Amino acid sequence: MTSHRIALIPGDGIGIEVLPAATAVLDAVGRRHGFTLGYDTFDWSCERYEREGAMMPADGLDRVRHHDAILLGAVGRPGVPDHVSLWGLLIPIRRTFRQYVNLRPITTLDGVAGPLRDAEGVDLVVVRENVEGEYSEIGGRLNRGFPEEMAVQESVFTRAGVTRVLDYAFELAAGRRGVLTSATKSNGIIHTMPFWDELVRERALPAVSWNQEHIDALAAKVVLRPREFDVIVASNLFGDILSDLAAAVAGGIGLAPAANLNPERDFPSMFEPVHGSAPDIAGTGVANPVGALWSAAMMLDHLGHAEAGDEVRAAFRAVLAETPVRTPDLGGGATTKEFTAEVLNRLGTAGGRPRQA
Numbered sequence: 001m002t003s004h005r006i007a008l009i010p011g012d013g014i015g016i017e018v019l020p021a022a023t024a025v026l027d028a029v030g031r032r033h034g035f036t037l038g039y040d041t042f043d044w045s046c047e048r049y050e051r052e053g054a055m056m057p058a059d060g061l062d063r064v065r066h067h068d069a070i071l072l073g074a075v076g077r078p079g080v081p082d083h084v085s086l087w088g089l090l091i092p093i094r095r096t097f098r099q100y101v102n103l104r105p106i107t108t109l110d111g112v113a114g115p116l117r118d119a120e121g122v123d124l125v126v127v128r129e130n131v132e133g134e135y136s137e138i139g140g141r142l143n144r145g146f147p148e149e150m151a152v153q154e155s156v157f158t159r160a161g162v163t164r165v166l167d168y169a170f171e172l173a174a175g176r177r178g179v180l181t182s183a184t185k186s187n188g189i190i191h192t193m194p195f196w197d198e199l200v201r202e203r204a205l206p207a208v209s210w211n212q213e214h215i216d217a218l219a220a221k222v223v224l225r226p227r228e229f230d231v232i233v234a235s236n237l238f239g240d241i242l243s244d245l246a247a248a249v250a251g252g253i254g255l256a257p258a259a260n261l262n263p264e265r266d267f268p269s270m271f272e273p274v275h276g277s278a279p280d281i282a283g284t285g286v287a288n289p290v291g292a293l294w295s296a297a298m299m300l301d302h303l304g305h306a307e308a309g310d311e312v313r314a315a316f317r318a319v320l321a322e323t324p325v326r327t328p329d330l331g332g333g334a335t336t337k338e339f340t341a342e343v344l345n346r347l348g349t350a351g352g353r354p355r356q357a
């Protein structure tokens with residue numbers, strides 16, 4: 001029987017509540033499809049930071065380097081500065097393991113109303129550059145406490161770094177509806193963004209019809225005409241913002257999944273919901289687990305079990321489409337556990353192809 005070793009990092013807040021939903025569903029689908037997942041759980045979190053002064057141990061990255069994939073909940077907790085929690089854990093994993101593609105599919109789901117009058121049929125993917133761009137350690141603070149106080153933050157866009165994510169996005173678009181939108185802001189940011197635009201022209205595939213949009217206008221279009229988009233490729237920061245925006249258009253950020261991919265597979269890829277640790281609802285047991293379940297399904301695709309991944313997606317879609325069971329962010333009264341139980345009930349009965357015993 002095939003087996004995979006998964007590093008589990010629940011993290012903080014609702015990360016701790018949604019990961020058990022994901023592992024329960026993964027185990028159930030694994031049994032049906034003839035593979036097993038073995039988990040090593042790491043308590044790397046803000047709680048660990050408060051206890052031991054670091055989000056993860058000094059050799060943390062080495063401890064997960066040989067896993068087949070990493071499944072992460074969310075990190076961040078009030079009291080610990082976000083740049084400490086994120087630069088102490090999430091961002092080093094993305095960078096060290098060259099997870100330069102952050103793939104964030106956004107699809108409307110039957111039974112999920114969303115805030116717009118007419119947003120059915122949305123099916124887009126944000127391809128977010130994940131290891132460089134606006135997220136950089138270069139810069140500093142000067143003249144602290146003086147009227148001349150200032151902060152400088154450099155962005156880094158390399159030819160190799162931009163090219164590889166554009167190539168990924170064009171290939172992805174070629175295998176979908178053949179439409180790619182590149183998000184930049186070349187009218188205001190005059191060095192990095194025109195460079196990105198130039199590379200888009202260089203790397204464009206003939207099979208893909210593409211255009212570039214200014215991020216501000218694009219944000220409005222994603223709200224007004226979300227169905228028009230297929231693949232949106234964007235820098236680290238723009239992709240971050242657009243993915244929450246598009247997820248909200250499709251019904252809420254609790255639904256949205258993400259795959260931090262190392263396409264060369266020389267290091268593990270990491271799967272995590274788009275949302276954060278949601279301190280405002282943490283501990284109440286009502287976090288929407290769909291983002292985590294969908295991320296787990298993307299992990300299954302990555303591990304070569306796309307049929308099992310489809311079965312997971314079909315199961316949560318069926319619960320949303322056919323039952324009133326949903327968490328409060330979607331207007332329901334179900335807990336994370338109740339929703340997950342319903343998904344487990346549906347596995348294999350909702351369009352997936354169960355393996356013959």
Ligand code: NAD
Pocket residue numbers: 014073074075076077078082086090253254255272273274275276277278279280281286287288289291327329
């Ligand atoms: P957030 O995504 O945690 O929450 C934003 C809003 O969405 C909140 O009202 C929250 O209750 C709601 N929400 C999010 N996920 C939900 C779910 N699954 N079900 C129901 N409601 C949900 O974003 P934030 O408030 O900006 O950040 C909170 C903390 O999380 C910060 O420390 C931030 O740095 C961190 N964060 C971590 C990650 C990550 O680990 N990948 C991602 C984003 C934010």
Ligand code: IPM
Pocket residue numbers: 086090240274276
């Ligand atoms: C995400 C998050 C992170 C990011 C933060 C928490 C650093 O918002 O994964 O979308 O911006 O990458």
Ligand code: MN
Pocket residue numbers: 240241244274
């Ligand atoms: Mn984000």
